[in-house]
Amino acid sequence: MADRLLDVESLKVTFATEDGLVHAVDDVSFTLDRGEVVALVGESGSGKSVTVMTLMGLTRSPNARFAGSARLQGDELISCPDEKLEQIRGKEIAMIFQDPISSLSPVMRVGDQIVEQIRAHEKVSKAQAMDRAVNLMERVGIPRARDRARSYPHEFSGGMRQRVMIALALSLSPSVLIADEPTTALDVTIQAQILQEIKDLREQSDSGVIFVTHDLGVVADVADRVLVMYAGRVVEQGTLDEIFYDPQHPYTWGLLGSVTRMDRTPPRRLPAIPGLPPSLLNAPEGCHFRPRCPHAFDRCTEVPALGSRVSGAPEHLDRCWLEVSEKRRRREVEGRIGLATGAAA
Ligand SMILES: Nc1ncnc2c1ncn2[C@@H]1O[C@H](COP(=O)(O)OP(=O)(O)O)[C@@H](O)[C@H]1O
Ligand SMILES: [Mg+2]
Known part of the structure; x- marks a missing residue:
């Protein structure tokens, strides 16, 4: 497919540390087409930076282990020699870091x-x-x-x-531009301007953009598709509308409840999800979000597969054991899905 820029399949990144193995990226798959903006969203420590830095070859080190594949217009990035990667970096795939x-x-x-x-x-x-x-x-x-x-x-x-x-x-x-939380350190008006520029660039060129942020509110305006990451795994992915208007994973509900409302002046940050993400050294068995999830039940000690569960939306995937109808009911009850319902405004 000529429009396909990037094809990431079952990417895994593990770091050997003194305290044990850190499973920083656990089975992440996604694609990026020309003209597309894909957002990687999740709290700090969810594996977003390791994912994108691995595409740039920036996580290579003696204690890092990689599995899976990432092809840039057909060329494998994960196993390619350093010299080849140096030619690709900057020219084919470039990155904007959080800290200039x-x-x-x-x-x-x-x-x-x-x-x-x-x-x-x-x-x-x-x-x-x-x-x-x-x-x-x-x-x-x-x-x-x-x-x-x-x-x-x-x-x-x-x-x-x-x-x-x-x-x-x-x-x-570059055909692929990666922006890793490029706006976090900036004041909100400047954030909005920079986002607008990334949007314009996407429209003017036929590159693809991977936009990394911990704040779903920030991508409401720019992303075509969203991957929600938690503790190294993708817990939900779909189009912007699917994620904002029919979110399936309770973690996504939490993120939506804590977005920065860019449509408010001044933009307003809503409360965060209670609790903290787990250490990736010993993440809880089963669904990693289980200890923080108000909807967890016995089955959640098994890892749910990332799969399509919403009928008529084959590209909308999530990793949650709750029935779709049950999720919808509980989501209404929870009522704090800011952008979807306006309830949190
Ligand atoms: N070189 C490394 N060695 C060991 N652990 C690492 C290394 N780089 C990142 N990690 C760990 O991987 C996890 C994911 O980190 P990161 O991708 O930076 O998260 P995010 O960008 O989503 O905030 C964190 O727990 C972090 O401590
Ligand atoms: Mg990061």
């Missing part, structure tokens, strides 16, 4: 950093590369881009630095 400081050099002017990245992969003159850098900086909304290209990262505000990083990530027109 970590991917920008503090001692180099930002324009030069973009120029250097372009020239590392393409045979173009410095002047041509600089024109492209300035153009990219304009595209991501940096005013007086030609002047600003001569500034150092510390001379930018947090929001502008984030934009520089987006320009850097876009400099080689």
